Amino acid sequence: RKEVEQDPGPFNVPEGATVAFNCxxxxxxxxxxxxxxxxxxxxxxxxxxxxxxxxxDGRFTAQLNRASQYISLLIRDSKLSxxxxxxxxVNPFNAGGTSYGKLTxxxxxxxxxxx
Amino acid sequence: GAVVSQHPSWVICKSGTSVKIECxxxxxxxxxxxxxxxxxxxxxxxxxxxxxxxxxTYEQGVEKDKFLINHASLTLSTLTVTSAHPEDSSFYICRxxxxxxxxxxxxxxxxxx
Numbered sequence: 001r002k003e004v005e006q007d008p009g010p011f012n013v014p015e016g017a018t019v020a021f022n023c024x025x026x027x028x029x030x031x032x033x034x035x036x037x038x039x040x041x042x043x044x045x046x047x048x049x050x051x052x053x054x055x056x057d058g059r060f061t062a063q064l065n066r067a068s069q070y071i072s073l074l075i076r077d078s079k080l081s082x083x084x085x086x087x088x089x090v091n092p093f094n095a096g097g098t099s100y101g102k103l104t105x106x107x108x109x110x111x112x113x114x115x
Numbered sequence: 116g117a118v119v120s121q122h123p124s125w126v127i128c129k130s131g132t133s134v135k136i137e138c139x140x141x142x143x144x145x146x147x148x149x150x151x152x153x154x155x156x157x158x159x160x161x162x163x164x165x166x167x168x169x170x171x172t173y174e175q176g177v178e179k180d181k182f183l184i185n186h187a188s189l190t191l192s193t194l195t196v197t198s199a200h201p202e203d204s205s206f207y208i209c210r211x212x213x214x215x216x217x218x219x220x221x222x223x224x225x226x227x228x
Binding site: 004008040041043044045066087102105106108 | 210
């Protein structure tokens, strides 16, 4: 079983649609969770961290279910500019101090938003 | 978060040659840097962790004699792909663990012909 598993998609949705991505992780000791966005041939950029209580940032909502070892990302009112690959990222170590340890990346979910 | 400069952003080289990739932390002293590789349509895979002033720690299956890592100062880590072959063609990217948590370099796309 992969450490972090995502549905690779691709997801093709029209502008304005709501789309949800799921991610499961195998290491129950994982401490920190993130969603990253990666555009073609570019470095990943942090979209948002994921907290147990769930968190929202504009059109984006992330949720974490520790019991099921499951993370989700919901995008509302999709824009053309949302087209990218979305990476689920898990840090299996305690963040501790001021630095983060190794990260484990899912393979990414491809989203294409069309007019 | 910290600013990370990685270069070159892309390189094409002949099979058998060596390529050096630099990762600089411009405003953060990094005792540790991470090097990742990403093949098309695949996830980022950690190759190694460079440690300032000491040997790098390589992940299982990564040849340390092929991928030479040097972390000579708190602001610079280099990855050298030695005797590159077409199967080494990939996207290489560094990351530093700064106070904001996670900062990536802009990546280097290596094509070996």
